[in-house]
Amino acid sequence: MAKRELQEINAGSMADIAFLLLIFFLVATTMDIDSGLARKLPPMPEKNQKKDDSKIKERNVFVVLINSHNQLLVGGQPMQLRDLREKTKEFITNPLDKPDMPEKNPTEVKYFGTYPVSKCIVSLQNDRGTKYKTYIAVQNELVAAYNELRDELAMQKWGKPYNDLPIDQKKAIRDIYPQRISEAEPKNIGGNK
Amino acid sequence: MAKFSNKRKRSGQAISTASLPDIIFMLLFFFMVTTVMREVELKIKVKVPEATELKKLEKKSLVSYIYIGKPLPKYRKVFGSEPRIQLDDAFAQVSDIQQYIINEREAHDEKEIPLLTTSLKVDGDVTMGIVTDVKQELRKINALKINYSARKRTTDL
Numbered sequence: 001m002a003k004r005e006l007q008e009i010n011a012g013s014m015a016d017i018a019f020l021l022l023i024f025f026l027v028a029t030t031m032d033i034d035s036g037l038a039r040k041l042p043p044m045p046e047k048n049q050k051k052d053d054s055k056i057k058e059r060n061v062f063v064v065l066i067n068s069h070n071q072l073l074v075g076g077q078p079m080q081l082r083d084l085r086e087k088t089k090e091f092i093t094n095p096l097d098k099p100d101m102p103e104k105n106p107t108e109v110k111y112f113g114t115y116p117v118s119k120c121i122v123s124l125q126n127d128r129g130t131k132y133k134t135y136i137a138v139q140n141e142l143v144a145a146y147n148e149l150r151d152e153l154a155m156q157k158w159g160k161p162y163n164d165l166p167i168d169q170k171k172a173i174r175d176i177y178p179q180r181i182s183e184a185e186p187k188n189i190g191g192n193k
Numbered sequence: 194m195a196k197f198s199n200k201r202k203r204s205g206q207a208i209s210t211a212s213l214p215d216i217i218f219m220l221l222f223f224f225m226v227t228t229v230m231r232e233v234e235l236k237i238k239v240k241v242p243e244a245t246e247l248k249k250l251e252k253k254s255l256v257s258y259i260y261i262g263k264p265l266p267k268y269r270k271v272f273g274s275e276p277r278i279q280l281d282d283a284f285a286q287v288s289d290i291q292q293y294i295i296n297e298r299e300a301h302d303e304k305e306i307p308l309l310t311t312s313l314k315v316d317g318d319v320t321m322g323i324v325t326d327v328k329q330e331l332r333k334i335n336a337l338k339i340n341y342s343a344r345k346r347t348t349d350l
Contacts, residue, residue: 012210015210015213015214015217017214018217018218018221021221022220022221022224025221025225025228026224029224029228034249034250034253034256034312034340034342035247035248035342035343035345036241036244036247036248036250036312036313036341036342036343037244037246037248037340037341037343038248038310038338038339038340039339039340040338040339041328041331041332041337041338041339042337043332043337044332044333044335068320082349126321126325127321128320128321128322128325129320129322130320130321131317131318131321132242132315132316132317132319132321132324133242133317133318135321135324136242136244136341136343137242137243137244139244139341140245140343143246144245147246
């Protein structure tokens, strides 16, 4: 019966098929890098804790309000989103020592000696009707202001951007520009949405 | 020259490629196993807003996701068109979030719990009301590390 010889199947193309599959999987599985704005929420206040925010002087607080129509009110004045970053930077550093901008507290910082650290606190308030898009854009601008200030200082001192510095130098810069963005309890002025 | 001709004589035989498929298959299985196809089936429309100061989420196993957005058209009849929360594969209420975070915590080692991050994937057109409610719930349960998911912005403001 077995007239024909039992021939082995040529397995040479097997590798190609496997390669094809491999490439398909490499392309199809999206290793999508999740990224976003990392923030930390404040802990819930204890029930019997007294409110003691009276300590913070008004001149140290940079108030950013967003209403339900996505308009900004910064320090009592309406503002466009694109101006917010510069304004925030100016407020934090207070280069001209204006009386209505934050005080500076001379602090001992490693590498810098005594440095006048701004007591600035950014207070962000939004309405329940504010669009999330606007909220994120504002958060982004505020974080960007801090990041730019840190980068500028790092460039000035070490000639490198902040992210390339070793840990203790980063910490020194963080001590000078601590990111203090506080969010007040939400208010509902613009109606239910 | 003599050396070269010597070599050529010996190299007449081809290397056996019989084991090549096995190697490739091994690679293939490696990739099939390691790449997590953890794509939650989204029942809501989520188009995250754009930002520039992005940070990457480091360890995916330590991240739990909360999606907020308007239900897709096919779910509108049942769930309406107001923004909804989705946890894992199902619609959820604000009050379900605490239990969700507790479940996430139980699935992890005790020392990993402070590292757990909550990623908020929220559609840009949602109003802040629901987001604020979610944030309050997270504060209540002390899940304070959050990440507002966003895309890279390439254009100017």
